[in-house]
Amino acid sequence: xxxxIDIKLFFVILVLVALIVLIIYAxxxxxxxxxxxxxxxxxxxxxxxxxxxAASRSKDIDxxxxxxxxxxxxxxxxxxxxxxxVSAVSSAVKTAASIRGLFAQNEEKAAAxxxxxxxxxxxxxxD
Numbered sequence: 001x002x003x004x005i006d007i008k009l010f011f012v013i014l015v016l017v018a019l020i021v022l023i024i025y026a027x028x029x030x031x032x033x034x035x036x037x038x039x040x041x042x043x044x045x046x047x048x049x050x051x052x053x054a055a056s057r058s059k060d061i062d063x064x065x066x067x068x069x070x071x072x073x074x075x076x077x078x079x080x081x082x083x084x085x086v087s088a089v090s091s092a093v094k095t096a097a098s099i100r101g102l103f104a105q106n107e108e109k110a111a112a113x114x115x116x117x118x119x120x121x122x123x124x125x126x127d
Contacts, residue, residue: 060102067095 071091
């Protein structure tokens with residue numbers, strides 16, 4: 001039994017086989033792309049949480065630095081004899097209270113992070 005195929009039909013069959021291979025390859029690449037997108041979404045969620053924390057910390061620290069600079073200016077003016085020592089001491093106490101509040105908020109946020117599962121895993125340590 002002899003089968004004869006002309007060159008035109010051979011190239012059509014060759015193009016169809018190549019098209020099928022290309023479709024299979026594209027499907028496999030899309031599956032890998034979906035996995036990559038899922039990982040990227042997880043990373044972006046973590047970045048969003050970290051950015052929110054950094055923004056709130058920077059606002060808190062900015063307020064504390066403003067208080068500290070005010071205390072220093074009042075102390076320097078009090079030393080120079082231009083101000084009241086009581087106001088300088090009260091400003092210093094206010095700054096100390098702000099710093100203490102900052103550390104208390106930091107502990108609260110760390111506890112909230114650990115409750116949400118964002119705490120870093122400790123390797124080789126037992127709690």
